[in-house]
Amino acid sequence: MLGPLLPVLMPWLVTRRWFTHERGHLERLRTVSLSVLEEPGREAVLLHALLDARHEGSGTHHYQLLVGLRPRLPAALTGARIGQAESGRWAGWTLYEGTEDHELMERLLARTEQGAGGALQLSLTGSEPLPSGLSARALAVEQSNSTVVFGDRLLFKLFRQPEPGEHPETDVLRGLTRVNCDRIPGLVGWMHTEGTAQESVVLGILEEFLPARGDGWDLAVRQAADCVSGSCRVVPALDGFTGEAQELGRAVAELHTALGEAFGRQELGPTEIVGLVDRMRLDLRTALEQVPELEPYGGRLQALYEDFGKLAVRGRGRGLPGQRIHGDLHLGQVLRTEDGWKVIDFEGEPSRPVAERRLPQPVLKDVAGMLRSFDYAGRQALATLAAEEEASESERESAEQTAARLRRLRRAYAWSVRNRRAFTAGYAAAGLVDPHCHPVVLRAFEAEKAVYEAVYESQHRPAWLPIPLAAVQRLVSGR
Numbered sequence: 001m002l003g004p005l006l007p008v009l010m011p012w013l014v015t016r017r018w019f020t021h022e023r024g025h026l027e028r029l030r031t032v033s034l035s036v037l038e039e040p041g042r043e044a045v046l047l048h049a050l051l052d053a054r055h056e057g058s059g060t061h062h063y064q065l066l067v068g069l070r071p072r073l074p075a076a077l078t079g080a081r082i083g084q085a086e087s088g089r090w091a092g093w094t095l096y097e098g099t100e101d102h103e104l105m106e107r108l109l110a111r112t113e114q115g116a117g118g119a120l121q122l123s124l125t126g127s128e129p130l131p132s133g134l135s136a137r138a139l140a141v142e143q144s145n146s147t148v149v150f151g152d153r154l155l156f157k158l159f160r161q162p163e164p165g166e167h168p169e170t171d172v173l174r175g176l177t178r179v180n181c182d183r184i185p186g187l188v189g190w191m192h193t194e195g196t197a198q199e200s201v202v203l204g205i206l207e208e209f210l211p212a213r214g215d216g217w218d219l220a221v222r223q224a225a226d227c228v229s230g231s232c233r234v235v236p237a238l239d240g241f242t243g244e245a246q247e248l249g250r251a252v253a254e255l256h257t258a259l260g261e262a263f264g265r266q267e268l269g270p271t272e273i274v275g276l277v278d279r280m281r282l283d284l285r286t287a288l289e290q291v292p293e294l295e296p297y298g299g300r301l302q303a304l305y306e307d308f309g310k311l312a313v314r315g316r317g318r319g320l321p322g323q324r325i326h327g328d329l330h331l332g333q334v335l336r337t338e339d340g341w342k343v344i345d346f347e348g349e350p351s352r353p354v355a356e357r358r359l360p361q362p363v364l365k366d367v368a369g370m371l372r373s374f375d376y377a378g379r380q381a382l383a384t385l386a387a388e389e390e391a392s393e394s395e396r397e398s399a400e401q402t403a404a405r406l407r408r409l410r411r412a413y414a415w416s417v418r419n420r421r422a423f424t425a426g427y428a429a430a431g432l433v434d435p436h437c438h439p440v441v442l443r444a445f446e447a448e449k450a451v452y453e454a455v456y457e458s459q460h461r462p463a464w465l466p467i468p469l470a471a472v473q474r475l476v477s478g479r
Helices: 003-013 075-080 102-114 168-178 216-229 242-263 270-290 292-317 364-390 399-430 439-460 466-476
Strands: 026-037 045-055 060-070 081-084 094-097 120-124 136-138 146-150 154-158 187-193 202-208 265-268 320-323 334-337 340-343
Touching: 003 026, 003 060, 003 081, 003 094, 026 102, 045 102, 060 075, 060 102, 075 081, 075 094, 102 120, 102 136, 102 146, 120 202, 154 187, 168 187, 168 202, 168 242, 216 242, 216 334, 216 364, 216 399, 242 320, 242 334, 242 340, 242 364, 242 399, 265 270, 270 292, 270 439, 292 439, 292 466, 364 399, 364 439, 364 466, 439 466
Parallel strands: none
Antiparallel strands: 026 045, 045 060, 060 094, 081 094, 120 187, 136 146, 146 154, 154 202, 187 202, 265 320, 334 340
8 A cells, every 4th residue: 555655755755854874776665564543524635654664785774654635735745745656545635744734633632532543552650641723833853853842731752763672762651751851841751553562663652741931952052152242241240141051961960860760770891891992992093984084183082092991990999880871961851941950861772772772871971962962052053153154245255354253253162161070060960970070981981072072063064073083182182
């Protein structure tokens, strides 16, 4: 049934933010499962499909597709159009991104809750039914999943690359709910396929919708831009974001405490630490092949990893504390609500195998990810202002313009430093670890994150590559 639609879907699929691009062209798409959600008297049809995509010379990736079909596409859905079916049951019908259609998303939620979704099921954490009559709307955000909000009460996050077995995010949210952690959205339920716990595929989670003033990234970049442009005073108490950064540090520390209570803590002995350093070295070798600009720093980056490994193994003969962590923490993963900072998106680093994401890790790995994010926010604010000026200025830069550019650079760096310090101070005040007391460990994890960022930017946003490269240069230089 899906076969005639694959020629239309394939060129669209490779343009998606959540599609993994591998070396070698996309060889084929194979349908693993297909559910058709249609209702008598209604034109719109929802196709829910799980596909395997195989690339020449590499492995297979799994994708979840939600494709809408209509004989005539309403004007409101023009931007979601994929193409037109040329043959098969729906010949002449228009294919479009199904999450953009509120009617189809409302049908999906209702049918799965009622147990009428065929192979698709919705399991709820409580015994109460979901509120009825909630209108759906897709969130227009750039991310690796798709998000639909129902009536500003529920948020439905659909995983675009689901894997069989328990999903890390459902696992973490259930554990944190069990210990009454108030730094997360409440878990309402999760959608999955039929089968045992190991065979079933978790397709998405349904959680409490958190009204927020914005995510940490947007708030930080706006404040940094004000400071870089000279619109705010560069006194820490008057920064405008420093207090928020300190409170964010407290929130992350409280989250780590709750994760330790929910999943336990353990000492990482020499074997675990050596394995951790080996993974860092392997990632570095891969990165050096993909990003030639990293080559001058390769030896010194490896030395940072080695120093971390030696220190951790020798440290008082006890190894290094480890526990479940967020795994992909940055300013875009936190929301500023009326009740303070909330942490979201507990999938972990998408490029890592699921089993690896569940392993106990040092909490400083999360801290390093957030510190890198503050550096990014300052640099992004600087880049945004520079782009605005380039559009209005002549090609030749005057001495006055050069001086102004250097002043902005210093302000961006000062903004990042202030807020990095505020975050670590907040974390130290509320956490079990003081980041200031572990500079070698923190530097190694920051370097690891900057290398990861360099690979990502070289593949997706080459204009941003100087940001992680500047961080790598700073870190290997001991600054």
